[in-house]
Amino acid sequence: MDWENLRHFRGFVATGSLSGAARALGVEHATVARRIAALEAQLALKLVDRRGRRLTLTPDGARIAALAKTMEADAAAISRAAAGSRSELSGEVTISAPPALAAARLVAPLAALRRQHPALAIRLIGEPRSAALALREADIAIRLSRPEAGELTIRKVGVMAFALYATRAYLDDTPEAAWTFIGYDAPLEAAPQQVRLREIAGGRPIAFAASTAEIQLAAARAGAGVAMLPDFLAGDDPALVRVGTEADVFRRDIWLAVHSDMTSAATVRVAIDALGPALSE
Numbered sequence: 638m639d640w641e642n643l644r645h646f647r648g649f650v651a652t653g654s655l656s657g658a659a660r661a662l663g664v665e666h667a668t669v670a671r672r673i674a675a676l677e678a679q680l681a682l683k684l685v686d687r688r689g690r691r692l693t694l695t696p697d698g699a700r701i702a703a704l705a706k707t708m709e710a711d712a713a714a715i716s717r718a719a720a721g722s723r724s725e726l727s728g729e730v731t732i733s734a735p736p737a738l739a740a741a742r743l744v745a746p747l748a749a750l751r752r753q754h755p756a757l758a759i760r761l762i763g764e765p766r767s768a769a770l771a772l773r774e775a776d777i778a779i780r781l782s783r784p785e786a787g788e789l790t791i792r793k794v795g796v797m798a799f800a801l802y803a804t805r806a807y808l809d810d811t812p813e814a815a816w817t818f819i820g821y822d823a824p825l826e827a828a829p830q831q832v833r834l835r836e837i838a839g840g841r842p843i844a845f846a847a848s849t850a851e852i853q854l855a856a857a858r859a860g861a862g863v864a865m866l867p868d869f870l871a872g873d874d875p876a877l878v879r880v881g882t883e884a885d886v887f888r889r890d891i892w893l894a895v896h897s898d899m900t901s902a903a904t905v906r907v908a909i910d911a912l913g914p915a916l917s918e
């Protein structure tokens with residue numbers, strides 16, 4: 638069996654379309670279609686129902702897709718086991734972390750780690766979602782909510798404090814009762830710091846919504862309103878003033894998670910050691 642055919646079929650199943658699979662795999666739309674057709678010919682089974690405008694799996698396709706998912710997980714487990722048994726400080730380590738935290742706190746220690754170990758390649762992914770450690774989307778995940786699922790080794794490594802910030806000019810020109818606020822848009826409207834911001838706002842509008850903390854910082858600096866920002870991002874900004882009381886400060890725990898198979902990998906161990914001081918500040 639040609640495993641590439643199976644991989645392209647798995648990509649189609651995971652994304653729900655040929656175009657989605659093509660983007661995920663970095664190939665042309667026609668390549669995915671050709672690979673799926675080749676797999677069908679190999680297995681002598683019809684896997685995809687091509688009638689209608691939307692392609693769907695046949696019953697045989699659904700059964701093969703379930704087996705392919707298991708094979709993908711097994712392949713990832715083999716990869717983790719191999720990486721976990723290697724002791725040399727070479728290869729690649731991937732860290733997933735919230736974007737603002739990654740840029741402000743993690744880049745410097747990881748750059749220092751690279752200077753110490755030139756054969757080590759580092760990928761730092763800034764993303765709000767939780768990377769799938771079991772599928773090797775990342776080797777280390779830094780999160781503001783404790784991961785619950787999977788065979789993970791998890792520990793609390795620090796606390797992130799959020800406070801209210803605005804420009805002095807905005808505060809001088811705007812009575813507190815008339816403050817407007819800067820916050821997240823979807824899909825982070827349910828983030829705990831956003832929930833706390835709405836509580837503090839008490840019905841006053843969140844009139845400027847942005848997808849990242851960095852954009853919210855820029856909006857606050859431009860006088861767009863009052864933002865709840867991480868202290869590490871805004872605390873030393875000369876354009877902003879921290880406002881409110883200690884009761885308005887909101888704190889979130891910082892968690893580090895590693896798949897348990899990877900805890901003995903030398904590359905993962907040195908990366909965790911490098912990140913620890915930056916996350917505990």
